[in-house]
Amino acid sequence: MIRTAVFPVAGMGVRFLPATKSTPKEMFPIIDKPLIQYAIDEALAAGASRLVFITSSTKPSIKDYFSDNLKLESRLTKASKIQIPEDFIDVVPSNVECIFINQDFPLGLGHAILCAENAVGDEPFFVHLVDDLIYSEEPCLLQMKNHFDSYNHSIISVEKVPIQETSKYGIVELSKANNINVINSIVEKPDPIDAPSDMAVVGRYILTPKIFNFLADQEKGKGNEIQLTDAISKLLLEEQVHAFVFDGIRYDCGSKLGYLKANIEYGLRSDELGNDFLKYLLALKKESS
Numbered sequence: 001m002i003r004t005a006v007f008p009v010a011g012m013g014v015r016f017l018p019a020t021k022s023t024p025k026e027m028f029p030i031i032d033k034p035l036i037q038y039a040i041d042e043a044l045a046a047g048a049s050r051l052v053f054i055t056s057s058t059k060p061s062i063k064d065y066f067s068d069n070l071k072l073e074s075r076l077t078k079a080s081k082i083q084i085p086e087d088f089i090d091v092v093p094s095n096v097e098c099i100f101i102n103q104d105f106p107l108g109l110g111h112a113i114l115c116a117e118n119a120v121g122d123e124p125f126f127v128h129l130v131d132d133l134i135y136s137e138e139p140c141l142l143q144m145k146n147h148f149d150s151y152n153h154s155i156i157s158v159e160k161v162p163i164q165e166t167s168k169y170g171i172v173e174l175s176k177a178n179n180i181n182v183i184n185s186i187v188e189k190p191d192p193i194d195a196p197s198d199m200a201v202v203g204r205y206i207l208t209p210k211i212f213n214f215l216a217d218q219e220k221g222k223g224n225e226i227q228l229t230d231a232i233s234k235l236l237l238e239e240q241v242h243a244f245v246f247d248g249i250r251y252d253c254g255s256k257l258g259y260l261k262a263n264i265e266y267g268l269r270s271d272e273l274g275n276d277f278l279k280y281l282l283a284l285k286k287e288s289s
């Protein structure tokens with residue numbers, strides 16, 4: 001049973017400046033739902049009942065999203081006959097615990113995870129990077145949890161990327177053991193020439209609590225940040241860590257192109273908008289050709 005999901009949401013979102021000056025990228029909508037809500041829904045579908053957000057005092061709107069907005073609610077009720085959507089009132093079900101922890105300085109993803117140590121305790125936990133949006137029939141974290149239930153080892157989700165893009169990702173070197181992808185080594189953002197493979201880490205993990213021992217001693221690495229990748233590299237020496245090739249489509253919503261792709265593809269899949277949106281795109285294509 002994995003009950004805790006950790007969401008590191010304290011990054012600076014440099015790639016989306018100036019929008020991220022006032023709106024954290026985790027609050028960017030895909031159609032009408034912020035990325036953070038997709039992340040919450042995926043973690044709940046995998047059985048999480050404690051959600052730990054590592055946030056920053058520079059991003060107050062993330063915590064605000066979980067609070068009631070009574071003024072707006074009452075205005076909506078008074079001013080219109082529109083039914084207030086249920087998820088406007090309840091972002092998470094009442095039996096789910098939400099914990100917010102401040103990361104005072106953005107010292108890196110590894111440091112953000114370390115901030116969750118006391119909240120997580122001595123048990124395995126999910127890590128979900130909100131800007132990696134994954135569309136799949138079975139939620140990605142649930143796919144990983146089903147794998148974890150059989151093996152009890154840490155798991156990192158991975159996907160093949162063009163070799164010229166390895167310097168954007170953690171890259172793993174794998175071997176197969178009984179049909180399982182076991183990670184032999186992991187390196188943060190290598191140049192293509194140094195990359196051990198083209199299998200990149202995607203923002204979903206299940207980690208055993210031993211990772212905290214390594215994070216606590218972890219020196220700064222690539223980009224002068226405390227890297228989760230470097231701590232996992234040490235964990236590998238003591239525990240088997242599996243790579244998990246998930247079933248689904250990933251959108252890198254931390255990048256402008258990935259975010260645009262997500263909006264277009266979710267728009268086309270939408271019951272409400274899909275047909276009209278497709279008509280619009282086809283007309284646009286005709287006009288421009």
Ligand code: UTP
Nearest residue numbers: 008009010011012013014015106107108109112
């Ligand atoms: P990114 O590498 O995407 O960094 O972090 P970022 O700062 O959010 O975005 P860019 O690259 O500047 O545009 C991966 C995840 O780790 C979180 C981020 O919020 C993101 O979800 N993170 C990163 C933290 O919570 N704290 C940190 O110190 C760094």
